[in-house]
Each structure stands twice: as C-alpha cells, then as structure tokens.
Amino acid sequence: MTNKERYRRAFSTLHASYPVSWEEKTMEKTNRHFKMRPALAAGLAAVLLVGCAGAAYAANVGGIQQTVRMWLGGQSVEAQVEDHSTQDVGAYTFTVPGPDGQSVTRSVGGTAIAPDGARRPMSAQELAEDFATEVVETEDGAVWLYDHDKSYDITAHLADGQTRLTLEADGHTVYYDFALEDGEILSYTRLLDSVDAPEAYLPLT
Amino acid sequence: MRMETQLLVERYRDNLFAVAFHVCENAADADDVVQDTFLCYHTSTREFDSEEHIKAWLIRAAIHRAVNVTRSWWRRRSVPLEEYVQTLxxxxxxxxxxxxxxxxxxxxxxxxxxxxxxxxxxxxxxxxxxxxxxxxxxxxxxxxxxxxxxxxxxxxxxxx
CATH class of the missing domain: 1.10.10.10 (Winged helix-like DNA-binding domain superfamily/Winged helix DNA-binding domain)
Incomplete structure (x- = not known):
C-alpha cells in the first residue's frame, strides 16, 4: 500500500458532523462571528503559540495564579492567569468573562527572540497584549476593528476599497493594511508610528 | 460557470471538513468552517472555469476561515483532540x-x-x-x- 492510499484510508474516518444549511434564517440563529489576528510582520521578535491546549487539560495542570488586565474587543477585562511556563516558553492559561456570562479559557504561549538569537519566555502581559487588537466580522456582515480601547466600524471603508487605515491608540499612531479578495479580508498587517506613505492612510475618527 | 450549492455540499462537505480539521484540530470549529464556506459560495456571484476550480476555491476559502477561527480568542475548542480521536x-x-x-x-x-x-x-x-x-x-x-x-x-x- 502506498503512502497516499494509507493516508486516505486513515483520514477517510473524518466526516462533517451536521448538515450544511445556507438558509438565511438558519444563519441568523447561529449568531456566529469570526475574528482575525494581524499577520505577523517579518522579523517580529516573538513566536506565538496560541491555543495549544484545551481548557479541560489546563484546568487539571494547575500553576502559579496571577491576574492580568487586558483588552478584548475594545473592552478592558481582568483575566485570571495560570502560569505553566518552562525555561524557554511562556505558557499561560487565561480565563476571562465570556459574552454570555460564562467564563472562557484559552491557553497561550510564546517565546521572545532577541536580535542576537537569544530566547526568553514571554510574559503573560506580553501575550495578553497580542489580543488587544482584533478585526471582527459579525454575522450581519459588518467589520469592526478593535485596538485597545478604540473600536471602529470599518465596513464602508473596506467596501469602498479603502484598505489603508490609521488611528491613534495606546499612545501610538497605528497603521493598518488590509489584503482583500472578492471583498473578503484575507489578512492584515499592523504597523506602529511610521510607514512609507502615511498620507495614503485614511484616519479613523 | 456556477454549480448548485447543494450538489457541491454533497460532493465536498467531507473534503472541506477534513482540511478544516487539519487546521483547527477540532470538529466543532471544522463544522463551523464548512458551514460558513458553503454559505460564502452560495451568496457570492463569482464565476468559475470548472468544477475543479470551484473545489480549489472552496478548499482555499475553508483554510483561510479555519486559520481565522484558530486565531480567535473565542474559538470553540470544546473537545481535546485526544478525546475526539477515540470516537473515530x-x-x-x-x-x-x-x-x-x-x-x-x-x-x-x-x-x-x-x-x-x-x-x-x-x-x-x-x-x-x-x-x-x-x-x-x-x-x-x-x-x-x-x-x-x-x-x-x-x-x-x-x-x-
């Protein structure tokens, strides 16, 4: 048996679990939304490992407890953090209040890499900062940009083809570049304080 | 060319689920990706060259959506992979x-x-x-x- 035959046999066990529907009413009931993280810029001095472990696993491990204040969806929230870091990797389980009143747990890890190649575990606060910016597409088709305490509905800008946006947040001038395909966001980058052509960026107010 | 969404669902639902599962490592998230990818096709007006072209587009859309799901804070990672494997x-x-x-x-x-x-x-x-x-x-x-x-x-x- 070839690798291809073996592979297909092993993965033929995977099947979608529930019927697909594209009726508008069904979609309204799902109340689903998607969020995107910015693409990691080349040379970024960090390795982020997001969602490496499930909540049940994390809850059984235990670890040093701490509290971190972080930004999620434009809101300041207090996260309970369990520290499972090793000598090389900062690994934490964050628990925050969820939108439906129930707490949500995520495991996040990362290693900071200095220009000389030296590595150190990232802190919980550094990893929490990664979630302070987010782009959310809601079920009604609106696109929201969150950056620390700022939130903007950028649906109309993207529909008009304006893919370069700038705003002031957390003491910085922030520049966003969106890559679109068929009107849908494929990815975006976030740059701080300086870009080649700042006049090309539309200020968000 | 365009094809009926229902026909595409019957032919490629499991393909999209499998590729999404490879990204998400979670059946609930992969199911969401499958649902949303077909909805995206159904509501788009894009024309394609062939059925293979449509399939490749669906797979690419599913991968992008799966990556977005895994990067979301609110992802539904309710069942650890090890437990899910035991159900297969x-x-x-x-x-x-x-x-x-x-x-x-x-x-x-x-x-x-x-x-x-x-x-x-x-x-x-x-x-x-x-x-x-x-x-x-x-x-x-x-x-x-x-x-x-x-x-x-x-x-x-x-x-x-």
Whole structure:
C-alpha cells in the first residue's frame, strides 16, 4: 500500500458532523462571528503559540495564579492567569468573562527572540497584549476593528476599497493594511508610528 | 460557470471538513468552517472555469476561515483532540497511528501533507491554493515526510 492510499484510508474516518444549511434564517440563529489576528510582520521578535491546549487539560495542570488586565474587543477585562511556563516558553492559561456570562479559557504561549538569537519566555502581559487588537466580522456582515480601547466600524471603508487605515491608540499612531479578495479580508498587517506613505492612510475618527 | 450549492455540499462537505480539521484540530470549529464556506459560495456571484476550480476555491476559502477561527480568542475548542480521536472508527491501529502522527505535525505541514496525499494536488496546485511558492511547498512536504518517517518508521515509505 502506498503512502497516499494509507493516508486516505486513515483520514477517510473524518466526516462533517451536521448538515450544511445556507438558509438565511438558519444563519441568523447561529449568531456566529469570526475574528482575525494581524499577520505577523517579518522579523517580529516573538513566536506565538496560541491555543495549544484545551481548557479541560489546563484546568487539571494547575500553576502559579496571577491576574492580568487586558483588552478584548475594545473592552478592558481582568483575566485570571495560570502560569505553566518552562525555561524557554511562556505558557499561560487565561480565563476571562465570556459574552454570555460564562467564563472562557484559552491557553497561550510564546517565546521572545532577541536580535542576537537569544530566547526568553514571554510574559503573560506580553501575550495578553497580542489580543488587544482584533478585526471582527459579525454575522450581519459588518467589520469592526478593535485596538485597545478604540473600536471602529470599518465596513464602508473596506467596501469602498479603502484598505489603508490609521488611528491613534495606546499612545501610538497605528497603521493598518488590509489584503482583500472578492471583498473578503484575507489578512492584515499592523504597523506602529511610521510607514512609507502615511498620507495614503485614511484616519479613523 | 456556477454549480448548485447543494450538489457541491454533497460532493465536498467531507473534503472541506477534513482540511478544516487539519487546521483547527477540532470538529466543532471544522463544522463551523464548512458551514460558513458553503454559505460564502452560495451568496457570492463569482464565476468559475470548472468544477475543479470551484473545489480549489472552496478548499482555499475553508483554510483561510479555519486559520481565522484558530486565531480567535473565542474559538470553540470544546473537545481535546485526544478525546475526539477515540470516537473515530479507524480500520486499523496503523491508520490511527498515522492519523495521530499527522495531527502532531505543525499546522503548516499538516495542511500541505493533506492537500498532497488526500486531495491529490500537485506542488504547483498547492502553492496556488496556499498563496505561496512551489519551493516553499516542497520544503514543507519534505520536512513533513521526514517527521512522519521518524515517527512511523516502516509504516511510512520514502516516496520523495
């Protein structure tokens, strides 16, 4: 048996679990939304490992407890953090209040890499900062940009083809570049304080 | 050309689920990706050259959505992968070992391996789907094969 035959046999066990529907009413009931993280810029001095472990696993491990204040969806929230870091990797389980009143747990890890190649575990606060910016597409088709305490509905800008946006947040001038395909966001980058052509960026107010 | 969404669902639902699962490692998230990808097709007016063109577009859309889901704070990772694997009916222990070995690879290797061995795409086609270079795909394939060979030994052939 070839690798291809073996592979297909092993993965033929995977099947979608529930019927697909594209009726508008069904979609309204799902109340689903998607969020995107910015693409990691080349040379970024960090390795982020997001969602490496499930909540049940994390809850059984235990670890040093701490509290971190972080930004999620434009809101300041207090996260309970369990520290499972090793000598090389900062690994934490964050628990925050969820939108439906129930707490949500995520495991996040990362290693900071200095220009000389030296590595150190990232802190919980550094990893929490990664979630302070987010782009959310809601079920009604609106696109929201969150950056620390700022939130903007950028649906109309993207529909008009304006893919370069700038705003002031957390003491910085922030520049966003969106890559679109068929009107849908494929990815975006976030740059701080300086870009080649700042006049090309539309200020968000 | 366009095809009826229902027909595409019947033919490719499990394909999209499998590729999304390779990214999400979670059935609930993969199901959401499948649902949303077909909805995206259904509501778009894009024209395609062929059914293969549509399939490649669906797979690429599913991968993008799956990546977005995994990067979301609110993702639905309710069942650990190890528990989900126990619910699957593998034809043999060797098949389960291969499944677990692949799912243990880094995400960027899993997706390339899946598109090559399961979907039977060429290196050029995989590069187009993933918006990357053919050399990048070759490197990922080579490294993934090496990892699988290390883990599976005689159960994985040298086929480069």
């Amino acid at each position: 009916a593998f034809p043999s222990d060797r098949d389960q070992a291969l499944f677990q070995a692949v799912m243990g690879l880094p995400e960027k290797y899993r997706v390339v391996i899946h598109l090559f061995y399961y979907e039977d795409y060429s290196v050029r086609e995989i590069a187009e789907i993933l918006h990357t270079t053919q050399s990048n795909v070759k490197v990922r394939l080579s490294r993934a094969r090496g990892m699988l060979k290390t883990i599976l030994k005689e159960d994985w052939s040298d086929d480069e």
